[in-house]
Amino acid sequence: MATPVNVGMIGYGFMGRAHTNGYKRCPDFFPELRHQPVLKAACARSEDKIQAFADQWGYESIETDWRKLIARDDIDAIDICVPNNLHKEIAIACAEAGKMILCEKPLAMNVAEGEEMCKAVEKAKVPHTVWYNYRRVPAVTLAKQIIESGALGRIFHYRANFLQDWTISEDLPQGGQALWRLDAEAAGSGVTGDLLAHCIDTAIWLNGTVSDVSAMTETFIKERVHQATGEKTKVTIDDACAFMCHFSNGSLGLFESTRYARGHKALYTLEINGSEMSLRWDLEDLHRLEVFDHKDEGALRGWKSVHVSDHGGEHPYMDKWWVPGLQIGYEHSFVHHVADFMKSLDEGKPCGPTFRDALETQKVCDAVLTSAKERSWENV
């Protein structure tokens, strides 16, 4: 019988659903783990909506005040799936109450907040993690394993894009469900914290730390109606951001993100070029890792597309799913993260990215925003 980890979920939106699916799948697909999640309570301000969510997804109870949820003795772990401006206060309260924390990205609104959060979890010594989920797409995890083997040789370049098009309409308000992303008060920043943060987390994981950055940002729609007041209000988030950087290993980085790339809904791509090998990955084709190996000889030397679906232990996570050759999807990255968190409890080890790891990403985000504002190179 596994040790139950009673989860208190805060938020029933996009991530509330994605994480809950992860908790539900974990015992069935990772039965060997000695800790397993239990859907104990769900919390949000709207009583009707959180009750409906709890009924649909199988939470035993609800709360409408996150402080009451944290105060409950029957809750072991709090999952923070609320807008970014709430992460710090909730996470620190959790740490002080001795609760485990699974916090959504970006860690915080800025580095200062992130530092406080790191100190709180480190002082309380509570298990914690940040949901940079793309690390746990099997093809991305495989890229990490290949890079760690040294097969790429000397790394010269890293580049990543995260492109969307959902905010092109001038009629879209700022504020409200999902649209809190357009309000700097709730989101902290625009595409930098929302989308580039993912690219930066994966980049640091795959290629090491970033030493300095030079960035540009643009806010294409300058005013939008704010849902709280009904008034047209200045938009202060970055609608688009591009930056170049140096990594500490001497390689060069290029990153771009926008919500104004008509036709692109969630195009996250990354590529890394080494002296011996290059790898590239595309979220729209997430089970494939493209590989160019300079050691291949003759007429067949070229980019190959590896279908990451092998069961012989070669492809991370895949032995947990269907028969060889069949693929999995976006939601599985969250299932894997839940399973890795439970495994970290079994082993008494941290589950990355920790708050401290996510603070590195936050530092890059802050440096990017400062650089764009000051038109300067910024050290990270």
Ligand SMILES: NC(=O)C1=CN([C@@H]2O[C@H](COP(=O)(O)OP(=O)(O)OC[C@H]3O[C@@H](n4cnc5c(N)ncnc54)[C@H](OP(=O)(O)O)[C@@H]3O)[C@@H](O)[C@H]2O)C=CC1
């Ligand atoms: N890892 C990833 O790939 C992704 C990460 N995210 C991150 O997840 C977080 C949540 O995003 P998302 O799920 O899309 O957001 P949604 O807008 O879909 O949901 C937000 C939820 O927060 C609840 N909420 C807001 N304020 C409070 C409060 N004071 N107390 C309790 N509940 C509150 C809302 O319910 P109510 O209004 O009723 O209180 C709602 O259920 C963000 O930090 C975002 O950056 C988001 C998408 C993908």
Ligand SMILES: O=C1CO[C@H](CO)[C@@H](O)[C@@H]1O
């Ligand atoms: O990965 C992601 C996909 O896009 C969302 C916004 O539309 C982000 O919030 C999220 O982090």
